[in-house]
Amino acid sequence: MNSKRTTPTLQDVANATSVSTATVSRYLNFPDQVAERTRKKVAKAIRDLGYSPNFGAKAMAARRTNTIGAIIPTMENAVFARGLQAFQDELRLHGFTMLVASTSYRPDIEEEQIRTLVARGADALLLIGHARNPEVYRFLKAQNVPTLVTWAFDAGSKRPSVGFDNRAAMREMATKVIGLGHRRLALISAETAMNDRAEARRVGIQDAMATAGLDVKDLKVVETTYGIEEGAAAFEQVMTSTSDTTAVFCGNDVLAVGALHRARDLGISVPRDVSVVGFDDIELAQVTYPPLTTVHVPHREMGRQAGLALTKLVKDGMAPEATELKTRIVFRGTLAPVNTS
Amino acid sequence: MNSKRTTPTLQDVANATSVSTATVSRYLNFPDQVAERTRKKVAKAIRDLGYSPNFGAKAMAARRTNTIGAIIPTMENAVFARGLQAFQDELRLHGFTMLVASTSYRPDIEEEQIRTLVARGADALLLIGHARNPEVYRFLKAQNVPTLVTWAFDAGSKRPSVGFDNRAAMREMATKVIGLGHRRLALISAETAMNDRAEARRVGIQDAMATAGLDVKDLKVVETTYGIEEGAAAFEQVMTSTSDTTAVFCGNDVLAVGALHRARDLGISVPRDVSVVGFDDIELAQVTYPPLTTVHVPHREMGRQAGLALTKLVKDGMAPEATELKTRIVFRGTLAPVNTS
DNA sequence: TTGGAAAATGCAAGCCTTTACATTTTGCGA
């Protein structure tokens, strides 16, 4: 009969049922507002026609997509993969879907991705860290897309965030390290350009140094991109350019693993000759030899809470309160008192 | 001035520019059809207003979302994270965005997620492995959503896929291992329920055993869920329940890392007392001690090619041809000839 | 100059749902 085979619409269902589109729509969204008899008829028609609501039309009419975007540096970094997974699980629980984009730590790509996800109908956005071109925040505001910052917590910021205090966490670690007698310190840092977390971690160490009466300038800092091999190279650079370093902080566990590996190759014993500490506490940290002393960050919990906060925000328009998560130091085998022999 | 703060629309941009909405739309979608002068004006207005196209309206008018869904077991598994990242990067190059869902290796959740992503307007879907309820494939067909299977390659299947031959890869590894004199073999396998890859890898070992005249039944198999700790426990189980095992295959590198770790704790020397081999070749494999001998899988390349195939499919309706990627064995330190002493 | 093709722009009809508001039907106490 109908020669042009086109996918059935609400209208088709309505016609087939001798009912209005409004009723079919209500059947779909608020079934209990529809009489039993009608419900049956509509259900049948939908089944017979193989009807499925058109997403675009639905999104347009409802002004909502039930989709939340997440923009992270890269999924290859286990900490983000972990957080994102937990985030996604939480969203699913509340009927939301996750749109993902990654930036490779590049601000320009991040900006592009923010615009892309907004254009793709994200009802809200998850972002990592606060540092960002103000224009981006203006855009987000103009678009009326609520945003949650995570992986960082800044009591001073007005933007809602779920995260932890990178600076304080590293300060605590540094205090321990210094307490063990270490005076000649080095840091293998992730790149700090547009990465407020890496920056904060460095400052945390310097806080502790200052408190201990050390000269902040004496912290030997090497910046490097993310990766095991990069960490290894940076470690070698630190050890060859300074002769008296006794403790090496690493901006994250992956760098630390690289450092540990290179130390072995170089015949440097950890922790006897030099102590090494990481940050994040990914699985990896438990299976290095010796196991890595590091700062434990509750990545999953962070992702979960971010998911919860964002769904609440979208559903009830409830602005989430800033949530600070606690980190803690996990002592394993790579940190020891300075070797005075 | 304008008291009702509402997000700007195409119309607003058109008004601000004294141009028609059609022109603005063309500026957005086919910039070279718009005169230079006009382009400048429109660009400015868009920036000033913070305009971003409304997704629902766009999807509805264009009958396309430019969104592609990916459904994987979990992002916490580095191999998927890696592949997904490459997939995403490729999609971005072609103007597509990625929708992600994960299944925790559960078929029921996978089915739910497939329906969710289709309902969310995914133009196409990326799926892992072939094994799947036939009804799902029927649904996908009815909804007219093209699908690409990856992480597995099966010449016999009609479904387009970009992947590698799990069975042949493991067979090759097993052949090497047996060639080194190993006769008492064990496998720590990922769970095989609904996981055709894990299954194929086991069969690959048994192929090699059969060829070498070994009894396929003699392969000691322990199935376990994913995780370092799980791999460790499985290894212990293998070593305590059999006394003569000289080579332990692991379904993936993470399990192998666990095994290696437990071996150390148990005072078992690898590879002197027992050889251990993995599968995947994730970063981790290079920094264990000894470094892990494993099957290298080109995860990134796979993700990239999958992205390419899928964008082509959606853009030009070109059904992708099945693509087989090559794996190769990476010899490092955990495989040695059987110890005959 | 001028005519005409090509380039640029405009017009307006969809695309498919949701939802405020209006209308009809139902159910039940009096």
Added chain:
DNA sequence: TCGCAAAATGTAAAGGCTTGCATTTTCCAA
């Protein structure tokens, strides 16, 4: 049986973009 509130359903107006077709502008050869 009537009247009325509640329940069910209908009407029709958005909602913002794309695109086929129509119109205007630009450009260039003659």
